[in-house]
Structure formats: structure tokens, C-alpha cells
Amino acid sequence: MTDPQNPQSSPPPYGATPPPAPSYGSTPPAPSYDSAPPAGSYSSAPPAPYGGQAQGPIPGKTMGIIALILAFFVQLVGLILGIIALVQSKKAGYKNTPAVWAIIISSVLMVVGIIIAIALISGAIAAGAELCAQYGTGTHEINGVEVTLNCPSN
Numbered sequence: 001m002t003d004p005q006n007p008q009s010s011p012p013p014y015g016a017t018p019p020p021a022p023s024y025g026s027t028p029p030a031p032s033y034d035s036a037p038p039a040g041s042y043s044s045a046p047p048a049p050y051g052g053q054a055q056g057p058i059p060g061k062t063m064g065i066i067a068l069i070l071a072f073f074v075q076l077v078g079l080i081l082g083i084i085a086l087v088q089s090k091k092a093g094y095k096n097t098p099a100v101w102a103i104i105i106s107s108v109l110m111v112v113g114i115i116i117a118i119a120l121i122s123g124a125i126a127a128g129a130e131l132c133a134q135y136g137t138g139t140h141e142i143n144g145v146e147v148t149l150n151c152p153s154n
Contacts, residue, residue: 060088064099071106075113078106 063085071078082102089096131142132151139148 058089058094058096059092060085060096060099061094064089064096064102067102068098068105071102071109075106075110078102079110082106 063081067078067081067085069078070081079102082099085099086096086103089099131147132149135142135149137149137151137153139146141147
């Protein structure tokens, strides 16, 4: 194989040591570094918050995930655990996205549940009022079932 810079030169014989690499100027000086801090000087420093390398588990992160799961089934417990997990994480200086979502989801589902409960209760009251208006106070057979109605008097 020939050198593309010098096509007339021949390759060195097998086993010969290659010539030294050409130097293109002086080498830059090696960078100087400060000495390392004394051992144990960083032992009381908290872990790096918001995207830094964590030294251990993030406080409240597991509780935030549990709160997020419970937010779909037991909204009040999910809301309480989500708030506790968020407070723990904020005190340590970390974000806790699962805890925030647990608070949002459990709050929304609690409001929806309250609206549904009000609709069902008002529907049951309206159905009872309709039965009282139609049949009046007393024992009646409705669709083969004996029903006793105690209607308020107007």
C-alpha cells in the first residue's frame, strides 16, 4: 500500500518499526486542575434536585405512585396520599409528577361521583313522589310486589 501523500515511497519491510509520527508544532500545555476537596466535605450536601443525579430514592415518589393507583378506586385516600407525597417531595426539592396526577384525578373523580350521587338521590326522591301521587298512602300491589307507602300529607 502506498502513501496517498507520497506515491513514490514504498511500504516498510515486514517486521520493521514504523517511523515516528510527524510533529506539527509544539504540544499544548497540560491543563492544570485544582486539588480535590478534603474527604467528607460533601457528606452533608443534599442530593441534586430537578434532574440532577440523585443520591438515593426520591422522597414521596413511591407514595405518589400508590396515590395515583388509589385515585381511580378510593378517591379520598388517593387525594390524601397524593398531597402527603407532594409535600414530602417538595421539601426535598424534587418534582413528583405521579403525586400531582393523583391529586388531579382523585379530585375530578370525587366531583364526578358527587354529581352522580346527587342525580341518583334526586331521581329516587322524584320516583317516590310519583308513586305517592299515583297510589297514595297505604299498602298496594305494584307489579306483583306488595309495597307500603307512607306519603306525606299536603
